[in-house]
Amino acid sequence: MDDAGAHARADMLADALADAVAMDAVGLARALIGAEIYVAGVGGRIVETKAYRRDDPASHSHRGRTARNAAMFGAPGTAYVYRVYGLHDCFNIVAGAPGDAVLLRALEPLAGLDAMRARRATLTSEAPATRLLCAGPGRLAQALGVDLALNGANALGPPFEIALAPRLAQMRASPRIGLTQARDRLWRFTLEGSRFLSRPA
Template sequence: MRCSDRTPFPAIFFDRPAPEVAPDLIGAWLRIGATAGLITETEAYGANDPASHSFRGPTARNAAMFGPPGHAYVYRSYGVHWCLNVVCRRGEAVLFRALDPQLGLDLMAARRGADRPALLARGPGRLGQALGVTRALDGLRFDQPDLCLSPGETPAVLTGTRIGITRAADLPWRFGWAGSPHLSRRFPATTASAPG
């Protein structure tokens, strides 16, 4: 089933704390233009989370995080990679860390300069590059034909601590599809939650 054939998640789905939304997005379809795939890894960032861009309040850069739920928040990481998030409750967002590519693989490969599907969208920077993410998506709703999030699979979900941060690094707010080869990094030995 293609993302464009499915009904997008309603805004109310995202109007919850990010740590609740993040695991529920594992297995969901993410589509941007002619490219799409199943989300395999996410990270949650809360309003009172010192690792979150929203922690010190609204700025021009993070304004979308304080907007309506179900909208995109895009930022540039290390001045190189565009990273894609979905806004949850005010000041909270879920970062898309990895994707199992399903549609537009040739286009993703051309953008990435790599043709192995397992490497196309493993990690938030690679995912952004493969899907053609730019700042132009910042603040847009995820319920459009060329920018949508919709229900997909319901896999078992792994939980672990977030990657690449120094503040609140012990929070178990990273989630991944158990057994997927499309993860940015392995999860520590842990018990996966049951699907559904």
């Protein structure tokens, strides 16, 4: 592969990613299933996402822009990171419609497993099994080293690296979990057959 070919392919991938984040949260949540994401080289395949739209009572953006959710109204591809329940951080990627974002809920770890284990061991007494390293939004963010300091950062550039799957993955839509409102929307997406989910589909 010569340099020109490599660059042309990289441009195509970047265009596809730009198209993906230009969609609304549901479209982006679907496009991200099967994609790979790395933060400073640590990451893996996205197997579970959850969509939040502004016209959605469960979304932080539903009541408009505030200090906390300002990143949700940033450019598509912006990272929105917030803290829940006092100790867990959640990593979202802003979608194309203002106030829309996709929560990354689970990864199949592919690279940097030692770094993940080291970070995740701070809360647990023993190093978690590989299946549990990134099975859940709080676990995923901790394993990738994503915290509040990255809120508002551009997730389309360093240290982030996102590679979409070549085709739309085979996935399942199911009711969102962990919410107290609007539980009926089928906006949780899971990679069919994955054993790395936060909970079975």
